[in-house]
Amino acid sequence: MELTRELVRRAPKVLLHDHLDGGLRPGTVLDLAARAGHALPAGTEAELAAWFHEAADSGSLERYLETFQHTVGVMQSAEAITRVARECVEDLAADGVVYAEVRYAPEQHVEQGLSLDDVIAAVAEGFAQGMDAARTPAGERIVVRQLLTAMRHQARSMEIAELAVAWRDRGVAGFDIAGAEAGYPPTRHLDAFEYLQRENAHFTIHAGEAFGLPSIWQALQWCGADRLGHGVRIVDDIEVADDGTVTLGRLAAYVRDKRIPLELCPASNVQTGAATSIAEHPIGLLTRLRFRVTVNTDNRLMSRTSMTDEMWSLVEAFGYGLDDLRWFTVNAMKSAFLPFDERIALIDGVVKPGYAAL
Template sequence: MSTPPPPPGPAPLDLPTVRTAPKALLHDHLDGGLRPATVLELAHHCGYDGLPADDADTLAGWFAEAAGSGSLERYLQTFAHTVAVMQTPEGLQRVARECVADLAADGVVYAEIRFAPEQHLERGLTLDEVVHHTLLGFEDGTAQARDAGHDIRIGCLLTAMRHAARSREIAELAVRFRDRGVVGFDIAGAEAGHPPSRHLDAFEHMRANNAHFTIHAGEAFGLPSIHEAIAFCGADRLGHGVRITDDISVDDDGRARLGRLANYVRDKRIPLELCPSSNVQTGAVPSLERHPFDLLARLRFRVTVNTDNRLMSATSMSEEMVKLASTFDYGWSDLERFTINAMKSAFIPFPDRLRVIEEVVKPGYALLAG
């Protein structure tokens, strides 16, 4: 009687294999994920001559170097070039379509992509037209990915710039398009001097319409930003939120002590949209090794893995996961937990979230775990 072969072991946790794992992404900026070659081509077509390089490789290197200055303000300056080439229907649709293609090729099965419509009006488009053409691009990209054998769902978040005064208008825009692909609202931009409470009327409009929103908070600015986002504004999620560790102390014996705000964030299961590579680039944390992702994960905060800006950080979801796994000795079960965290926190209906978790995420990771 022959002996049955031993069960296969876990797949190697390396970049090619992680690319095959189903992933969910909650925090990715459309204008931070362009292909360098696309930036060059769109700049040529629209007559933009302000790029710092004229070939794709050099341009990609410039974005990564400029974004890695350790300053959030300098990091944000790189977007002037990508936004400049996203001012036409063709440019918006192409960038959105290619975004979906790149994420699908990286094994992402669900993604929420955010952008600020108010930054794309320089050539005469209206806010509604900007959103319309971007959603068309997402639809085209989703259909093309499906034809290529990649099933991916995209939700769009409309972002208002926190230093401007159009947040209520953008919130109304998000509600107006929420049955056509927009799943939520966000505010972004430099935190210092621009507290989220300045935009209370926008958040009140979202709540009045039973609509979802996240807030960039706790990245460059500390606990006051997080407290306002939650206590005054009622955020469903925290964009980054990495500075919640300012309210956590760790004793010499490894025991963690949580302050009232940290306890509240954990108790309420408020998702943290952590972006490891970006957090290092902007100076929110000193290095990946000292990133509090692992501390927060061990303390059972609802941590999620995100890219933030794939062009500026020269990264992908798979690369972020591999970096975390290598740094903190994570296995497939850990990556599965982070992915399920993201799907639980997505701004789509509960049955849709559950379907992705049960039919895509769990079977996918079970296969990889062996």
């Protein structure tokens, strides 16, 4: 069977690394900005979409992060947050996603008086509305959970970690830290990670994106991360000789041996300079070496991407087939912050039958 983009769109997908404030529809940003009196750098939907992509396409993570001033800026009311969350689920469902963990930093949405709990509740309401709207006549629906993110340059990680535990039976799957890596090592938030471990809670850490192996080492060996957000720079600990022989350093071997999931985001990595192109992205080598590779979108608005786009770009660059895409998807579902029996139910009841039907 010839693999087409439409076939890839129909394939069931699992998404572990997607930012709520990085996936707004351009039209929604315009509408919410008009209501909130927030000034934007462009006045039409097409112009705004182009601005986000071009501003994020600088090769700098710091410049990439600046674009969030406008998405976060229009997400300061419960109504706006719920709308964005609902539309996020609708867009993911239309893209063939069957399970997603969507992250955001509650502390960034309290400028107009919302409490942190208000923010989480607004996202929960939007996700619930989206999941209900995406339910098929047969009763199937996308499952979406929250990841609560703390900003690594701020000092609220313990507070956010406590919220992740308090809300974990109400739609919150885990915890994350994000933001510029350089100068803000994950060990600055060690108390939060130790608390989460004591509470048997799950967490991922942005590491190995703009910064190299020390960031990954700290995230794993000091902080105890379950997954690596990006983790693409683990390739710095892999040596490929001229004859094709591959030698793994101690850290890379540990990551592979322990099956630590890598939340790779190809399009975003090219934009921020973590990879020079999709064809030269380390995902090809890491897949060949059978690391626990997962494919993700990171920020769908800034990267003008979707899970279909990400997977199709890998098909074009590396010649992957449906078996490879299923492998990525099962990897992600195995790595989800969801109870074991629920992961197995989605793998055996949704993912594998979905690929078999194609």
